[in-house]
Amino acid sequence: MTIVFVNIIGKILLAIFILTVIGGLLRSCSSPLKNIFTVHQKSNKSVVIGFFNGVNTTEKQTQKNVKYLKDSFADIKKPIQYEYFYNYTDGLVNYNLEVFEQRMAEQPLLHNHYELLFDIMDEGGPIISSTIKDIPAAAGAIASLIETSHVLKITYLTNEIAGKNRSVKTSQVYREHLDKAKKFNKEGKRLIFLAHSQGNLFANKLYESLPKQTQKETVVIHVAPASQIKHGGHVLADKDYVISVLNITGNVFPISVKIPDADSRPPGLNGKIDNLGHGFVEIYINKELGTYRQIRKYLNLALSD
């Protein structure tokens, strides 16, 4: 009885030994089997979704957008770390400030009402509506400011695409983004870039600066891209009036999805409707619209890679 028992234990130990040796050989050999093993390792890496914001966005608004982004993908079971790669368009904000100050000199009713500037740069919003209710005579001046702000935005984006807005500060932003991306990579995390509008220029630059091996593992999803280069799938709504204007001045990517007209469009997660069809939360991650479904398709693909 004892002999039989010892015999069985011996065979089990021998089997464990043989399996350990085979496993070790597979890990160390340079055969195609090694590649299979490596791919498997990659798919188990934890994921970081990096969001790149568009123009005229404060850091606080970017944080809020990422919160909505996280919320809209809350049903994904895989653990995902949401990060924002922030960029601020000082130049454009300063232009808007200058124009606003000049116009206010002509329209004393609006004197020092700088809270309007956010909505003017967004080309609509509750502060504008309430100010017009309070000061109806200011409606014309506000409309004119919105028009000017729109032109400034388009000019800025056109120059940005052409690479004319580069400054020491821009290079510094690129460097800081790259340092952080490398850090994530070092921690064994896989990167998925989700870039909106001007953020695409920053995402592209970061992607191009990554080491080749990291590039292979990184996925870029271009949302309303204000860029002429892309490294992954793109999503662009037919009624995105910011990017469609850019299409006249510089080549941008073709429309990928149709959305309803502004008056029949459901509000986004933040309860707001964007008449320009360009807002990240109002349009692109609005679960009722095809734009969200397209982003989701690219994301699912990236996550199952």
Place this chain on the structure above:
Amino acid sequence: MNFQKIKEWLKLNKDVVNAIASLLIFLFVLTGWEVYKFFKIASMFESDIKKNAYSQTLDRSTDVAGPDINHNGIRDDIDKYIETQAKIEDWNDLQIKAVQQDAKATQVTLTINSQNKKASDDASEGTKKSINCIFKQFNQKPPPSSFEIEKLTVNTKTRWIAYSAYNSSRSGSVGSMDDKDDDCVR
């Protein structure tokens, strides 16, 4: 004669009569509820229009910080806005606290020396926590009015310049939006 007949019919069809009466009571209550809701919404809209007079009541003094008589870190006019909005939208105490935390965090971004990296990082952490807290207290669906505070705080040229300098100092930063237990200040 007719009355007698009706009485007899009612007696015979007691169950039907009861069912119709119940249905009528149900419809009456439902209509009453809808009418109540209509007036509540209408009154909210009315208050909303009144509330919108804030463009006339915002502090437009020349300094960045503005008046804060009760020293709670929130400008007095913004305090007033939160108080009014909380009544209009029926926020509970935790929701009011979350919005106040956000107002305070926004005020900090304007008043720090944005060239000081540590101060700038701390201020950014402050807005991150306050946003997480607002989402938490409003069950992931914060009302748009809770996010108007940023615009109302940055309401003069001096404040815009200060806020722009802060955001410029943040350009290039990478931050996480993961929820933490201590997001809401106690």
